[in-house]
Amino acid sequence: MNDPEVFDILVVGGGMTGTALAIGLSRQGWKTGLIEAADRADLLQAPSAAADVADFEPRVSAISVASQQLLESLGAWQSVAAGRHCPYQGMTVWDGDGTGRIHFDAAELQARALGTIVENRSLVRALFEVVENSSVELIDKVQVTGCSLNGNQCNLELSDGRTPGARLVVAADGANSRLRQWVGLPTREWDYDQEAIVCTVRTTQPHQYTAWQRFSQTGPLAFLPLSAESGDEHFSSIVWSQDTIEARRLMTLDDTAFVSELEQAIESELGTIEAVSRRFAFPLRQRHAKDYVAQGVVLIGDAAHTIHPLAGQGANLGYGDVRVLLEELARARNSGLSPAHELVLARYQRRRKGDNLSMMLAMEGFKQLFGRDELPFRWLRNTGMRWLDGVAPVKNRIAAEAMGLIT
Numbered sequence: 001m002n003d004p005e006v007f008d009i010l011v012v013g014g015g016m017t018g019t020a021l022a023i024g025l026s027r028q029g030w031k032t033g034l035i036e037a038a039d040r041a042d043l044l045q046a047p048s049a050a051a052d053v054a055d056f057e058p059r060v061s062a063i064s065v066a067s068q069q070l071l072e073s074l075g076a077w078q079s080v081a082a083g084r085h086c087p088y089q090g091m092t093v094w095d096g097d098g099t100g101r102i103h104f105d106a107a108e109l110q111a112r113a114l115g116t117i118v119e120n121r122s123l124v125r126a127l128f129e130v131v132e133n134s135s136v137e138l139i140d141k142v143q144v145t146g147c148s149l150n151g152n153q154c155n156l157e158l159s160d161g162r163t164p165g166a167r168l169v170v171a172a173d174g175a176n177s178r179l180r181q182w183v184g185l186p187t188r189e190w191d192y193d194q195e196a197i198v199c200t201v202r203t204t205q206p207h208q209y210t211a212w213q214r215f216s217q218t219g220p221l222a223f224l225p226l227s228a229e230s231g232d233e234h235f236s237s238i239v240w241s242q243d244t245i246e247a248r249r250l251m252t253l254d255d256t257a258f259v260s261e262l263e264q265a266i267e268s269e270l271g272t273i274e275a276v277s278r279r280f281a282f283p284l285r286q287r288h289a290k291d292y293v294a295q296g297v298v299l300i301g302d303a304a305h306t307i308h309p310l311a312g313q314g315a316n317l318g319y320g321d322v323r324v325l326l327e328e329l330a331r332a333r334n335s336g337l338s339p340a341h342e343l344v345l346a347r348y349q350r351r352r353k354g355d356n357l358s359m360m361l362a363m364e365g366f367k368q369l370f371g372r373d374e375l376p377f378r379w380l381r382n383t384g385m386r387w388l389d390g391v392a393p394v395k396n397r398i399a400a401e402a403m404g405l406i407t
């Protein structure tokens with residue numbers, strides 16, 4: 001039997017974050033492997049042009065300007081920009097139970113867009129195209145089934161019997177990370193007791209390249225603009241987070257009844273809903289690993305943290321992890337340190353944990369503020385939003401933070 005292959009760094013999970021990290025690491029000169037359960041042929045498959053709601057992927061992400069810059073530097077954004085993607089110039093947020101309303105405008109920030117809505121599979125495909133032309137060794141169609149530490153080397157067990165080793169293993173294996181569990185990194189977590197319903201709709205009025213978000217006591221509803229190849233501006237992706245009982249009720253409705261409730265919930269802001277795709281529901285849970293590092297293993301992306309999708313920041317936090325880990329590993333390489341050196345990993349954890357935690361707390365604060373019916377909370381929401389809308393410097397600072405341009 002051949003000796004197991006040994007890498008400097010093995011990344012487990014070829015989602016949005018793991019793939020981006022693997023590309024950056026290979027460029028720094030590390031011998032990098034990327035392990036992904038799915039088949040690369042499926043991930044690289046180009047979508048057909050979108051003419052109908054069923055042609056869009058129901059899972060999309062609002063990619064911030066900072067994440068876009070990272071993806072540009074890795075050579076992946078060029079392919080995203082050549083395909084279906086929708087930069088949005090406006091964002092309107094309002095309180096469905098009151099009069100508070102706030103509008104963010106890219107022009108006020110001298111920016112071309114506040115962010116870009118991208119179908120998740122388009123982003124992953126763009127990253128895999130870069131992987132195919134890089135020195136990353138892609139090991140696809142296999143599951144990692146175990147992990148053990150042997151001196152300074154971490155060995156993985158794969159479902160096909162192979163046991164590759166590495167000085168550092170990066171867990172980018174998503175919210176239910178097995179690696180996080182195997183190495184014993186505990187999480188703080190709680191159920192939001194909400195589910196997010198996602199689907200695609202076609203409306204009679206164009207979306208105006210604006211993300212629309214209405215808060216109600218039972219949860220936020222977002223209409224995120226999509227662009228079809230034909231230039232049609234009437235498709236939007238829905239993320240409707242609702243208390244679990246309400247979400248389950250909405251999932252049982254037939255399309256006609258669902259569309260009628262959806263139109264009411266968005267106050268017919270984009271006219272009538274003409275078509276709706278199949279719906280999917282995701283239970284929402286907040287998780288945060290107490291530590292991001294163990295000997296020879298580091299967590300990034302959803303493996304380290306998951307948050308409520310109300311501000312569309314989950315993947316963007318993951319890209320923040322990628323950016324900082326790449327910086328710290330470049331520094332380690334220049335100083336001749338092992339990628340698993342405790343100082344290297346401790347610096348990564350220190351730089352990321354605070355940022356991730358403050359975003360999680362902000363999301364929790366929003367959720368609580370809009371989930372309360374008592375008069376003081378309603379007053380705070382409505383007066384606060386109206387006040388904020390009129391104070392450009394404060395409003396623009398919030399927008400710049402969401403765009404990832406300041407922290």
Ligand SMILES: Cc1cc2nc3c(=O)[nH]c(=O)nc-3n(C[C@H](O)[C@H](O)[C@H](O)COP(=O)(O)OP(=O)(O)OC[C@H]3O[C@@H](n4cnc5c(N)ncnc54)[C@H](O)[C@@H]3O)c2cc1C
Pocket residue numbers: 012013014015016017018035036037038060061062063142143144145172173174175178196198239282300301302303309311312313314315316317318
């Ligand atoms: C409804 C909803 C809406 C959202 N909207 C936004 C948004 O607008 N903006 C935003 O920034 N974020 C958003 N998010 C969050 C975003 O989708 C996630 O943060 C992001 O997908 C996480 O990427 P990841 O690469 O860390 O993990 P994942 O995408 O979960 O990738 C993990 C990968 O690891 C692989 N894998 C797992 N286990 C193994 C194993 N044992 N062996 C081999 N491979 C394995 C999987 O196949 C998968 O490819 C949203 C989330 C939800 C639920």
